[in-house]
Amino acid sequence: MRNSARVLTAVGAVVLMLSASEAQAQGRRGLVDVSERHQRHGAWLNFSLGAGSENYRYSNVPGGWRRAEDLTKPSFSIAAGGTVNPNFRLGGELNAWVNEYTDADGYGITETLVGGLLVGQVYPVRDLGLFIKGGLGISRSGSSVDGGLGTGETGFSYLYGAGYEIKLARNFFLTPMVNVMRHRSSSGQGGVDDGGTLHERVWTIGVGLTFQPGR
Numbered sequence: 001m002r003n004s005a006r007v008l009t010a011v012g013a014v015v016l017m018l019s020a021s022e023a024q025a026q027g028r029r030g031l032v033d034v035s036e037r038h039q040r041h042g043a044w045l046n047f048s049l050g051a052g053s054e055n056y057r058y059s060n061v062p063g064g065w066r067r068a069e070d071l072t073k074p075s076f077s078i079a080a081g082g083t084v085n086p087n088f089r090l091g092g093e094l095n096a097w098v099n100e101y102t103d104a105d106g107y108g109i110t111e112t113l114v115g116g117l118l119v120g121q122v123y124p125v126r127d128l129g130l131f132i133k134g135g136l137g138i139s140r141s142g143s144s145v146d147g148g149l150g151t152g153e154t155g156f157s158y159l160y161g162a163g164y165e166i167k168l169a170r171n172f173f174l175t176p177m178v179n180v181m182r183h184r185s186s187s188g189q190g191g192v193d194d195g196g197t198l199h200e201r202v203w204t205i206g207v208g209l210t211f212q213p214g215r
Contacts, residue, residue, distance in 0.1 A: 039167065040086045040123070043213050046079045046175060050206015052097040054113065056141075060196030073099040075204040079119060089121040093135060095159065095181050097202045108146045113202055115139035115157040115181055129165030129173070134158075139183040141200050153198060155185025165210060173210040180204070 052075030057063070074097070081091015099111040117137030124130065135158065142152020161179025168174050183200040 040089075040165075041083050041212070043082050044080065044089060044091070044210055045212075046077070046208050046210045048078075048175065048177065048206050048208025049074070049076045050177075050204045051075065052202040052204040054097055054099070054200065054202045056198065056200040058196050058198055071099065073097060075202060075206065077208070081119075086126050087123045089123075089131075091119055093117050093119045093137075093159075097181075097204075109143060110147070110150075111143045112152075113139065113141045113181070113183055113200055115159070115183065117157060117159055117181075119159065121163075129167070131163055131165070133161045133163065133177070133179060135160075139181070139185075141183050141185065141198065153185035155183055155198070157181060157183045161204075163208075171212050173212070175208040175210045176206075177208060178203075178205050 051072050053072045055071070075095070077093055077095040079091050079093035081089060083089050094114070094116055096112065096114045101109055103109050115137055116139070117135035119133060119135035121131040121133050124132070137157050137159075138154065139157030140152050140154045142150050144150030159179055159181045161177060163175050163177030163179075165173040165175050181202050181204070184197060186197045
């Protein structure tokens with residue numbers, strides 16, 4: 001009986017020691033623990049809409065930037081990419097500005113400036129939503145009449161701006177932003193009527209919704 005009691009006592013002591021050790025391991029953070037991911041990570045997708053103010057100039061035409069009137073029309077973009085680290089996101093963006101109006105002869109005119117760019121967003125402060133944005137790509141400036149065939153020039157484009165991500169939910173951010181997309185192209189016509197290189201720019205103030213899929 002004494003031997004049996006000793007054995008039971010020893011077994012009970014071992015069980016208590018193992019239970020205490022396991023509870024202690026679960027309660028502390030050590031090398032086996034995985035810290036929670038930063039809120040900015042993984043793939044992302046952004047849709048934005050804003051007001052774009054456009055003007056242009058030709059290198060061979062004096063007078064600088066011009067437009068018959070202050071022209072502010074809808075501007076929108078869609079972008080997607082990945083998060084390199086909490087301070088840098090990289091992706092591709094399709095950015096467009098559209099102006100539709102009816103001319104003096106009653107024809108419907110649609111003017112567009114569309115760019116496809118590789119963009120990067122730098123977050124100077126890891127735990128803030130503030131970012132600085134830049135991009136390079138190709139763009140096309142053109143116009144069409146009543147939705148038919150039109151004219152246009154394809155050229156080089158670049159974009160710069162800034163914004164702020166405001167967390168709405170686990171995977172969604174409200175993203176107010178301001179940016180400038182600039183287009184440069186040459187018709188290559190030559191002759192006395194050639195205006196030279198076309199420079200066009202659109203200043204946009206807008207707001208977007210950024211979706212970041214699950215962890």
